[in-house]
Amino acid sequence: MAVKAKGVDLTADLGFLKLRNPVLTASGTFGYGLEFEPYLDLAKLGGIVVKGLYYGPREGNPPPRLVETASGLINAIGLQGIGVEAFAAKVLPKLRRIDTAVFVNVCGADDDEYAAVVEYLDKQEGIAAYELNISCPNVKKEGACPALSPGTTFDLVKRIKAASRRPVITKLSPNVTSIVEIALAAEEAGTDAVALVNTFLAMAVDLETRRPKLGNVYGGLSGPAIKPIALRMVHQVASRLKVPVIGMGGIMTGADALEFLVAGAAAVEVGTASFIDPDAAARTVAEIEGWCEAHGIAAVRDVVGTIRAS
C-alpha cells in the first residue's frame, strides 16, 4: 500500500496515523460518506471526515441555506444532523466495511456535549480520530464559539484530550484576530493536529428586497474565493506549530492541494469541490500523483513545507 505501482509514494504522515494519501474530505461537504459511494471509491482517499455530529439529532437553520457568490458558496445549514446514536447504528457499520480512515467531526452546544459525543463514540469501533469542531455556537455564552479565544480553545481541547481514547484534530476557525495564537493554545492543550480553515463568516444581500439572502442572515463562505487567505493561514500556523497541520480552503484541483502541502500542510481536505464533482477528492489524488511523476518526486511527503524564500 505504501508505494503506488507507478512509483510515487503517496502516503502522508499525521504522526499518530499514516494515511494512504494526503487527501481527506472536509466535514460538512461529504455527508456521512456513503452518499458518495456511487461516484468514487472511498478506499482511494486518504480518509473521510464525516459531517459534524452533536449528541442528538439537530434541526438546522430555516432555508434559504445556500447562496453563490463570486467563486464561492455561502452556507448556513446550521449543522443539521442525525446525532451520534443514529450515526453509530446506521452509518458506522457500513463505513467499517470500507477500507478508509474515518474521522468524525465532533460538535457541541457546550463543553459537556462535546465530551458526551466523544465518550459515546469512544465505545464504537471504526473511527481513526476525532476532528474537534470548535466553531459551534455555545448556548451558554450567547452563541460565542470556543474557537474565538485561546482560553476557551485550550479548555475545550484539554478536556476532550483527557476524555478521548483517540487522537484529536482541532479544526480552527479563520474568524479570529490571530489564528496562530489559537493554534498554539490548541497545541499546548495537547491536540494531536490542527485542521484549518473552517468557513469565513459572510453575508449576501438581495438588493431588490433589501433582505439577507440566507435564512440565518450570516453563513460561512467556502470555495475558490477563500483559497489565498486559507493558504496564508496554513502557512502561518505550520510555521509555528510542531503538530501536523491539515490544510483546506477552496481546493478544487491537485495543484491547489499541492500548494497547501508546500505551504506546510501534512494533509489536505477537499470541501466544496465535492458538491460540484462528487469524485473531486479522488481526482485530486490522481492529479497529485501525476504532478509528482511529472516532477520526478518519489514521495509526496517530501513536498510538505518546501516553500522557499521569496
Place this chain on the structure above:
Amino acid sequence: MTIERDARLREIQCWGDFFRFSIDAPALGRAARPGQFVMVKVSEGTFPLLRRPLGLHDVSEDGIELFFKVAGKGTELLARKKPGDRLDILGPLGKGFTVSAAAPGETAYLVGGGRGIAPLYFLARELARAGTRPVVFYGGRCLADIPLRDRFERAGLEFLCSTDDGSFGFAGFVTELAGRELAREKPAIVYACGPDPMMKALAAITAKHGIPAEFSLESVMGCGIGACWGCVHRIRNESGDGWVKICEEGPVFPGERILWP
C-alpha cells in the same frame, strides 16, 4: 446515478427565455424516471460554482430532454450553449412521481405553472403508456409563458391552458382552472410542479376534495446527492415535522406531507 461527462447537446428549441435541449446521453435516458432531475454544469470556471438542478422533460433510448427558463446567471450561461457542445451532467437523481398511483383507465390531473411544466410532459407520456388518462393543466402569466402547447398537442395529450392575463385559454390562475374541472370530475390523483404559491393553493383544493396529490418541489441545490443539506423544505414525518432534503427524499412529495410557509 452517474456523472455523464460527455453528454452532447444535439438540438435546441427556444421561445424567448424558454429553452428545450435535446441531449445525447444514453445512460441517463435509459435510467431516468418521471419527476427525477439532473445536475448540469453550466460553467467551466468558478462562477457560478454549482451545478444547476433541472427536471427531466423527456427521455429516450438516446438521451434526455431538458426544458428550462433563463432565471439567473447559471441558466443564462446554459442558454448560450450550441448544438454539438459537450455537457457535464450528473443524474438521474431523486425520487420521482408515483406513476402507478392511478390505475389503468383512471384519470390523473397534471398541473404545471411556467417552467414547472418541465417534468409533466415526461410524466404524461409515461402515464399514457401505462393506460392512465392524463389531463394536463398548463398555466402561465401570459401566452409567452406557455410555449409547450404545440408539443402537448402533437403528442396527442389532453391539455387545458390558462393565463393570468387572459391572453390565452382560461383567464386566471391554473389552480382555479384545475379546481373547476376537479369539482366536475374527481381524478384518481393530482400531480403538480410550479411556483410554491401555486402548489400551496392546489394543496388546499386537493385536500378539500380528498384527492391524493404529489408535488415536485424546487430549490437551490448545492450537490443534488444529499450531502450538503442545503435544499431543505418543511416536511411532515411520522416523528413530527422537520427540514427534509428535497434532492434525496424528493423532489416529489405526497401533498399532505408538505408544510407551506
